[in-house]
Amino acid sequence: MDTPPPKKFSQQRYWRFVFTPFLLFLIGFGIYILFTMPDTHLISTNDLKTQIGVLKGTGSGNNGNAFSNVGSPGSVRSSGTAS
Secondary structure, rough: OOOOOOOOHHHHHHHHHHHHHHHHHHHHHHHHHHHHHHHHHOOOOOHHHHHHHHHHHHOOOOOOOHHHHHHHHOOOOOOOOOO
């Protein structure tokens, strides 16, 4: 019993009828969300600069960094127990 050859799918039909409508829908949905988002989710430029300044830390070096007390690579601190 001979098996029929596999069905061929048209790439042109895929791009025309599947990908392009999906891409246009995605762009339209993104624009819709952008312009209907409440103002409470937005931040002013001055507030943004203030928050970036807080993240960078106002001190010199790693003073404001949460990881400033972590040792350098290769340095091991003992836990106080002698082995």
